Amino acid sequence: MSKVHKEQIECPHCHSIGTMEMIDEVDADIDPVLRERVLNAQAFIYTCPECGSRILVGNSLLYHDAQHRFIIFFDMERPADYHYQPLKLSKSIIEDYPDYTFRYVTGMTELHEKIIILESGLSDVVIERMKYMLAHYSHPDIARKSYKIRFANYDPDDKDDSEFGTLSLFYRDSNDEAYGIKLNMRLYYDFKLAVKLDPRMHPQGCVIVDEGWISRQMKGGAL
Numbered sequence: 636m637s638k639v640h641k642e643q644i645e646c647p648h649c650h651s652i653g654t655m656e657m658i659d660e661v662d663a664d665i666d667p668v669l670r671e672r673v674l675n676a677q678a679f680i681y682t683c684p685e686c687g688s689r690i691l692v693g694n695s696l697l698y699h700d701a702q703h704r705f706i707i708f709f710d711m712e713r714p715a716d717y718h719y720q721p722l723k724l725s726k727s728i729i730e731d732y733p734d735y736t737f738r739y740v741t742g743m744t745e746l747h748e749k750i751i752i753l754e755s756g757l758s759d760v761v762i763e764r765m766k767y768m769l770a771h772y773s774h775p776d777i778a779r780k781s782y783k784i785r786f787a788n789y790d791p792d793d794k795d796d797s798e799f800g801t802l803s804l805f806y807r808d809s810n811d812e813a814y815g816i817k818l819n820m821r822l823y824y825d826f827k828l829a830v831k832l833d834p835r836m837h838p839q840g841c842v843i844v845d846e847g848w849i850s851r852q853m854k855g856g857a858l
């Protein structure tokens with residue numbers, strides 16, 4: 636069951652007090668409305684009933700998808716002392732969900748992206764490893780200019796290039812112009828095998844898996 640609670644919010648503009656429903660836990664497959672509110676970030680936006688100001692409210696939540704077997708621990712901001720150490724989880728949650736993917740995620744864009752990757756049945760480690768290769772080797776300008784490559788979608792029915800479908804990624808340049816990168820799913824399966832054979836690419840515990848994690852693992856796990 637999803638869990639929510641109400642909190643009083645003071646509008647920073649007109650100082651009137653209102654209440655906001657804060658989400659503590661989302662059970663995505665049985666509560667699609669809440670899932671949608673998290674995906675489109677409405678779950679984190681308070682609209683003042685007096686003046687209509689929209690305020691970003693940073694709350695933490697647990698996102699559970701039983702159908703796709705993953706659990707995400709989410710914080711709006713990454714703690715300053717976070718260096719990819721695994722979250723300290725209660726033993727019971729790990730034992731209750733033995734075949735699950737556990738991830739720690741910070742930032743709304745990152746949460747949206749992680750959910751759609753895992754809902755697509757793809758490995759986020761493989762996707763991040765592919766993004767790393769694209770940004771650092773195929774298109775080194777992307778890494779040099781610190782653009783972030785994001786996952787857009789997986790289309791198993793787009794069989795122009797491969798019988799396995801295609802993977803779409805994109806990035807935005809400094810003018811906020813979006814550029815798409817379309818990849819053959821064969822490449823995904825090549826990377827999947829490489830990730831499987833590389834012990835550095837096996838996350839231990841509930842960590843953030845992003846470009847920084849890949850980079851750290853590629854360099855042998857040094858901080």
Ligand SMILES: [Zn+2]
Binds near residue numbers: 646648649683687688
């Ligand atoms: Zn207001």
